[in-house]
Amino acid sequence: MILNTVGQRRALLERSRTVAMVGASPNPTRPSYFVFSYLRTRGVFEVTPINPAVTSIDGVRAYPSLAAYAAERGAPDIVDVFRKPADAPEVVREALAAGAKAIWFQYGVINEEAIRLADEAGIDVVVDRCLKVESARFDGGLSTGGLNSGLITSRRPQPLGARRPQPLDAGATQPLDAGATQPLGAGRR
Amino acid sequence: MPDHEFGFRTRALHAGTPPDPTTGARAMPIYFSSSFVFDSTEHAAELFALRTYGNIYSRIGNPTVAAFEERMASLEGGLGGIATASGLAAQLTAVLSLAQAGDHLVASANLYGGTVTQFTVTLKRMGIECTLVPGDDLAAVRAAIRPETRALFTETIGNPAGNVADLEAWADAAHAHGLPLLVDNTFATPVLCRPIEWGADVVVQSATKFLSGHGTVIAGIIVESGTFPWGAGRHPLLSQPSPGYHDMNFAETFGEYAFLMRARAEVMRDVGACLSPMNAWLLLQSLESLPLRMPAHVANARIVADFLRGREEVAWIDYAEFADSPYHAAARKYLPDGAGAIFTFGLRGGRPAGRAFIEALELWSHLANVGDGKSLVIHPASTTHQQLDDAQLRASGVTPEMVRLSVGLEDPADLLWDLENGLRAARLAADREALGA
Numbered sequence: 001m002i003l004n005t006v007g008q009r010r011a012l013l014e015r016s017r018t019v020a021m022v023g024a025s026p027n028p029t030r031p032s033y034f035v036f037s038y039l040r041t042r043g044v045f046e047v048t049p050i051n052p053a054v055t056s057i058d059g060v061r062a063y064p065s066l067a068a069y070a071a072e073r074g075a076p077d078i079v080d081v082f083r084k085p086a087d088a089p090e091v092v093r094e095a096l097a098a099g100a101k102a103i104w105f106q107y108g109v110i111n112e113e114a115i116r117l118a119d120e121a122g123i124d125v126v127v128d129r130c131l132k133v134e135s136a137r138f139d140g141g142l143s144t145g146g147l148n149s150g151l152i153t154s155r156r157p158q159p160l161g162a163r164r165p166q167p168l169d170a171g172a173t174q175p176l177d178a179g180a181t182q183p184l185g186a187g188r189r
Numbered sequence: 190m191p192d193h194e195f196g197f198r199t200r201a202l203h204a205g206t207p208p209d210p211t212t213g214a215r216a217m218p219i220y221f222s223s224s225f226v227f228d229s230t231e232h233a234a235e236l237f238a239l240r241t242y243g244n245i246y247s248r249i250g251n252p253t254v255a256a257f258e259e260r261m262a263s264l265e266g267g268l269g270g271i272a273t274a275s276g277l278a279a280q281l282t283a284v285l286s287l288a289q290a291g292d293h294l295v296a297s298a299n300l301y302g303g304t305v306t307q308f309t310v311t312l313k314r315m316g317i318e319c320t321l322v323p324g325d326d327l328a329a330v331r332a333a334i335r336p337e338t339r340a341l342f343t344e345t346i347g348n349p350a351g352n353v354a355d356l357e358a359w360a361d362a363a364h365a366h367g368l369p370l371l372v373d374n375t376f377a378t379p380v381l382c383r384p385i386e387w388g389a390d391v392v393v394q395s396a397t398k399f400l401s402g403h404g405t406v407i408a409g410i411i412v413e414s415g416t417f418p419w420g421a422g423r424h425p426l427l428s429q430p431s432p433g434y435h436d437m438n439f440a441e442t443f444g445e446y447a448f449l450m451r452a453r454a455e456v457m458r459d460v461g462a463c464l465s466p467m468n469a470w471l472l473l474q475s476l477e478s479l480p481l482r483m484p485a486h487v488a489n490a491r492i493v494a495d496f497l498r499g500r501e502e503v504a505w506i507d508y509a510e511f512a513d514s515p516y517h518a519a520a521r522k523y524l525p526d527g528a529g530a531i532f533t534f535g536l537r538g539g540r541p542a543g544r545a546f547i548e549a550l551e552l553w554s555h556l557a558n559v560g561d562g563k564s565l566v567i568h569p570a571s572t573t574h575q576q577l578d579d580a581q582l583r584a585s586g587v588t589p590e591m592v593r594l595s596v597g598l599e600d601p602a603d604l605l606w607d608l609e610n611g612l613r614a615a616r617l618a619a620d621r622e623a624l625g626a
Contacts, residue, residue, distance in 0.1 A: 005192040006192060008192075029436070029438065031441065031443075031444070033240075034239075037235065038235075038241050041232070041235050042241070108444075133446075136242055141241070141243075143205065143256070143259050144250065144252070144255055145250065145449075145453070146250065146254070146271060146449075146453070147258075147259065147262065148259055148263050148267060148268055148270075152195045152203045152204060153207045153208075154215070155208065156207070156210060156213050157207050159210075
């Protein structure tokens with residue numbers, strides 16, 4: 001299903017834990033690096049680069065393909081696509097073979113065939129959105145920057161992932177700013 | 190999270206201010222803190238590299254200021270906002286975010302006098318040229334565009350002449366040349382006009398006026414639409430590596446957020462005209478009632494304008510609400526709920542009548558501001574526009590006998606009572622002048 005609304009995107013992010021980022025770059029000026037670094041340091045998702053040209057980015061092991069990722073780590077919850085639009089259908093086929101539950105096309109990665117392939121396979125599809133921006137919409141990041149989150153609520157905001165039943169494997173990614181309100185005993189193993 | 194489109198009044202109360210996540214405080218707290226701690230050196234590095242969102246230093250961003258910025262972005266229908274120390278700071282910050290020495294702007298000549306001097310004197314000293322053109326002459330606007338032009342600029346409602354800009358035509362002229370349209374929406378506020386809906390790309394305003402509404406704070410706000418193609422090549426400051434931010438290419442890295450990110454990370458950082466959290470909090474309070482205040486301002490303005498129009502002491506009155514105004518059609522299109530509450534009129538008897546009128550008033554405040562809940566009056570030729578030469582004065586629509594009113598929220602009968610006294614004094618002064626006394 002193509003997810004067009006804010007509520008649908010929040011629900012996807014709430015139920016997802018693993019993100020395989022196809023085309024993640026280690027070049028610190030590239031948008032894909034900005035998204036990778038943001039997701040890694042926020043620690044809400046377990047984010048993994050899929051890039052045959054690198055072995056790791058910032059200490060996170062990279063896999064050469066979605067197939068290689070799935071063989072070791074299982075099906076990813078979200079495949080995040082940083083590739084040119086013409087490559088998108090092939091990425092969708094690989095994502096479906098890897099058992100991906102959702103595919104996320106970043107800004108400008110618009111390919112009708114790829115969208116149709118993913119939609120017809122019954123997985124969730126997000127098109128022409130940024131995973132960093134949508135994460136930041138729900139975890140207060142956009143609001144911190146004076147950006148219009150579009151959110152109106154009189155309930156105390158819950159951090160993204162707070163309602164997720166399974167906590168993250170603490171060893172995989174340590175949230176950078178979790179120290180903001182560290183409850184007593186939070187560091188206990 | 191339910192999917193629902195919230196209305197303007199709801200957003201004026203709620204946008205940007207969910208309950209405080211830490212304390213549950215329902216009202217926005219005032220974060221009086223110059224700086225904010227880093228959780229680690231890596232966290233600090235991520236913040237400075239703009240890879241994560243967070244507070245560093247209140248010159249660049251502050252939680253209370255950000256709440257005001259987000260609420261204004263919501264009300265104007267934009268991607269985000271940047272609050273500044275004043276309306277002029279908002280303009281300067283917006284211009285410096287897209288133009289540098291050697292660049293050029295095209296602006297309506299019918300602007301606030303302070304804007305005219307900022308654009309034609311101060312910016313010129315910094316190497317940015319500005320051509321002023323008659324605001325109603327779109328052919329002149331187009332003809333003034335050069336290869337080095339970076340933006341067009343107009344006010345929704347001109348100060349003080351009350352001319353209403355044909356925003357769609359201005360936007361079309363800008364976009365046909367790959368340029369953004371910057372609009373000063375101070376006199377309309379997003380209650381009466383949302384320029385982004387008519388094609389504007391950047392909206393600036395003096396928040397000192399109706400947005401504050403109580404004559405208490407000096408403040409400005411920039412809102413950007415998020416739809417302008419900053420990376421198309423016409424704006425090297427945004428589409429080329431920036432030496433001001435370790436060679437970051439803002440358009441490539443941030444896409445639709447390029448303008449707002451550069452404006453905050455470079456221009457707010459280096460120019461430093463930031464808003465105090467106290468002032469941002471006062472503005473958040475004021476915005477809650479903005480959708481209720483603006484219609485009341487307009488209703489009182491119509492009563493006052495009708496009263497003056499019937500008086501023999503009044504030579505002319507310019508208010509786009511009147512059907513015979515040259516701007517009536519534009520006002521119906523762009524300002525269907527009212528052409529604001531600020532207008533000008535001319536007294537018979539010229540300068541002496543104007544002086545007598547203002548000095549006889551008891552309730553109307555004689556001062557250099559507009560958009561207060563209290564009614565205000567001024568004689569532009571001797572105050573706000575006194576720094577302009579005669580040619581610029583005429584070009585901006587100001588004449589020696591012109592009086593500008595900013596109609597407030599008092600009982601209209603009291604406003605008319607006071608104006609009656611002023612008109613009587615003006616008539617006596619005009620008669621004395623005529624008799625050569």
